[in-house]
Amino acid sequence: MTNAARYLRAVCRPLNHARSKPAWPPLVARLSTAPTKNAVLVKTAKMHKVILGAVAFGTGAAILLGAESPSFISAESLTDSSPLIAAPITPPGLPVAADTSYPPTMTIYDKELPVVTVFGDDTSDLGKPRLVILGSGWGATSLLKDLEPNGYYTVVISPTNYFLFTPLLPEATTGTVEARSLLESIRYICRTPRAHFCEAEAYDVHLKEKVVEVVGEDGRHFLVPYDRLVVAVGAQNNTLGVPGVQEHTRFLKTIADARRLRVELMTNFELAALPTTSELERKRLLSFVIAGGGPTGVEYASELYDFLHEDLINYFPDILEKDVSVTIIQSADHILNTFSMAISAIAEEKLRKHKINVITNARVTEVDSAAITYRKKNVPKGEPNTFVLPFGICLWSTGIGMRDFTRRLVGKLQQQENTRALEVDSRLKLKGDPNIYAIGDCATIENPRMLEIVKERFQKAGMDRLTYQQFQSVIGSIVDQYPQTAVHLSKLRSLFDTYDIDKNNVLDLDEITKLLDDVDKKLTSLPATAQVARQQGAYLARKFNSLAFTPSDLRPVVEQTLPPFYYKHLGNFSYIGEKTAVIDLGEGRTGGGFGVFLLWRGAYLARQVSMRTRVLLAFDWIKSKLFGRDVSRF
Ligand SMILES: Cc1cc2nc3c(=O)[nH]c(=O)nc-3n(C[C@H](O)[C@H](O)[C@H](O)COP(=O)(O)OP(=O)(O)OC[C@H]3O[C@@H](n4cnc5c(N)ncnc54)[C@H](O)[C@@H]3O)c2cc1C
Incomplete structure (x- = not known):
């Protein structure tokens, strides 16, 4: 027997086996008792056989014609004596x-x-x-x-x-x-x-x-x-090395995280509504703590506020009024600190109106299964600076690593x-x-370390001062090479004049050093x-x-x-609740309100990667507006 024929036999063995034993016994049994009803199934079964036959024929033909080994052949389907398995x-x-x-x-x-x-x-x-x-x-x-x-x-x-x-x-x-x-x-x-x-x-x-x-x-x-x-x-999520974070807090990075938070939210409400739950326990279950006042933390708190006041209020009016609390703990002195101060102020005002407790200048030091411990900075001597806050759900959103x-x-x-x-x-x-x-x-x-680059060029050219034209050309070549510097080197004339301290229309080495040192300090990484x-x-x-x-x-x-x-930079959005969003376009251009909320939703619809998700998203928004959010837990 030739190698090719032995190979073909090995490949066909599972198919022969399928032929001798019916591949779909329960289906065949049902078909024999109800032939007319199952005519379509009979047809499907026949088609499967035809396909199997075609696959067997095609495989055999391909091998006989000298094609490459098909990738679905496993090692087990070849016999020990086959010379074909000699190759690794x-x-x-x-x-x-x-x-x-x-x-x-x-x-x-x-x-x-x-x-x-x-x-x-x-x-x-x-x-x-x-x-x-x-x-x-x-x-x-x-x-x-x-x-x-x-x-x-x-x-x-x-x-x-x-x-x-x-x-x-x-x-x-x-x-x-x-x-x-x-x-x-x-x-x-x-x-x-x-x-x-x-x-x-x-x-x-x-x-x-x-x-x-x-x-x-x-x-x-x-x-x-x-x-x-x-x-x-x-x-990945950054736990900042705080003990207990990995075990006891929730993250919001994957779709599984979002589903888990949704289920746990309803679980806590149902547990809180049990007649056997004590008041203290109810307050703990309905205490939602968010560590991190960046966009994710603020948006989660705002979504929570909408859900509580648009939907859950209809089902749990009493406990919602008395026992629910939402707290954001932020280490900086304001929230949304990647946005401008104006945006941060608008957001803080809105959260305060929504009775969301914002604790700034505070660092979480430990988390256990039911409480978070944080330490306030800059507390006057003699006053307590460490606090323990019980929680039902704690979201950890303090950045990435x-x-x-x-x-x-x-x-x-x-x-x-x-x-x-x-x-x-x-x-x-x-x-x-x-x-x-x-x-x-x-x-x-x-x-780039601008200062080093320019000093090196100065040395090479044997120069120690720059006229405005030379300054333009040096900066132009740096911006070409490092486009991220453009934003700090855009208004060249005013930069030149500001740093030309002695007003002699040339920048000497000291003046250039000061200018580039300042620009170097302003260069930051792009946001994640x-x-x-x-x-x-x-x-x-x-x-x-x-x-x-x-x-x-x-x-x-x-x-x-x-x-x-x-x-x-096309602008940063953040949703802050009650159909209000804020936008920071950079260079002091900011906005907020219902119009920005519509823009935010429109932008996200446009950014969808497929028509399918665009349609699904639009329907979801219409559905939750018309019928409210689903409060079933499963
Ligand atoms: C809740 C939330 C809200 C946000 N909101 C905004 C917003 O409004 N605007 C905004 O601009 N940004 C927002 N961001 C940030 C934005 O999601 C990230 O900056 C962005 O996802 C980064 O894209 P990426 O491709 O680097 O990583 P990701 O989008 O995180 O993708 C990483 C991919 O790598 C895969 N992966 C992981 N490990 C491995 C591995 N070992 N081998 C192979 N693959 C791996 C992952 O499965 C994933 O598919 C938000 C982030 C979160 C979590």
Whole structure:
């Protein structure tokens, strides 16, 4: 018997088996007793047989014609005596590495791991540069949406097989919108750029080998090679090392968090309404404490207020009046401290009106299962500064920190000095590795040390003073290279005049040093927002599209000629309850009220990644307006 024939027999064995034993015994039994009623089912069963036959025929024909081994053949389906298993194969369940330019396995730190090069059936882009994208959040999705097909063999790796519209997560905690309306399948988003999705978590990157070590939900590790790697894994909740936070508080970062908060909210109300619940316990159950007065904390408190006063008041009027309390604990001296002071004041006023207790200048020191302990700053001597507040639900929203994966990557590169995020240059390339890019919450763009740059240029040119024209040209070249400095270097004439202390129409070295020192101090990192991640993803897509067909040896040179990333601030929104939102457009331009609320909703509808979620969201808003939010608990 030839190898091919033996191979064919091994492949067909499960199909022969299916033929000898009926594949759907209960269905066949039912069909024989009710033939007319089940005519459609009979047809379906027949179709299944036809499909099975076609698959068997197609597989056999493909093998006889000398095609590659189909990827669904597992090691068990081949007999020991078969010469075909002499070649190394991947463990059962993993696809066979079909791109022969890679070995089937690699040894990493004494572990032999399979190398997976093909995902899914579509192999049309194999052989093209491999673009691997880690994550399926804002950064990754925006990149995928603008990436053109044909340029790369693109693989997306993420533990979540959907994109989550995070800005509306607080609305999902009360049922203003349903959780599913905030999700879009990442497989759907992958269709246009012909990307392949793999639901798994990136564990590590092996830089020398240019492979990502990935771990699936089953705990098995494998390697995915890349030519270009985009790290868009976001960040994780930051517990600030406070004891008890991980165990006893709730976060609001994932869709599971929002669902859990929604269920627990109703659980607490139902428990509080039991006749056996003491007054003290009722007050604790209905005490909602939010650690962190940033946008997430404020929006959650405001959503809670709306839910309590628009819906729950109809079902629990007595306890709502007497026993419910909402408290925000904020370490700074005002809430929404990434917004302007004017916005912060409007929000504080609104929260006060809603009887939401805002405690500023306070740090949480400990959390247990039923109470939070915080310490007030700047308390006059002799007065107590430590307080204990019982809670039924405590939301922890005090910022973000590095994921373990990101920390591992930082640890591998000497050039990475930032302890908060991966440092990238102004073209979003990881400092220390030219093949890796990082975007979104896991990345931060390095700020230039302007003073050092200009001093170096002065030395090279043997200059010690600048006329206004020279100043314009030096600053212009810095802004071209580091677009994030533009906002601080826009009004050049007035800058020049302000720092020209002796008014002699030239800036000497001391004056220049003072000017650049001040600008250096003002340069801050971009905020960790969806807006930044989305613009960075779109920037990389444009870059990858234009580099797709550039010969590999020319790519680094061509890439350097492409413009650096420029962030355009479109404004920050925050919802503050009772159909009121605030907006901060930067440079002192702010607004608030019902009009901004409509703008906020309109902007989020427009920002949806698909028509499906746009429609679902609009229906949810109409539904909760007409019928109120659903208070069922399940
Ligand atoms: C409640 C809430 C409200 C917000 N509101 C706003 C707002 O109104 N406006 C605004 O601009 N921003 C808002 N943000 C911030 C915004 O959501 C983030 O800045 C944005 O999600 C960052 O995008 P990203 O792509 O970096 O990360 P994410 O969107 O968090 O995506 C990270 C992705 O990486 C995946 N991942 C995680 N670990 C791994 C791994 N090891 N390997 C592979 N994949 C991995 C995750 O599953 C996820 O798909 C809000 C955030 C929250 C939590």
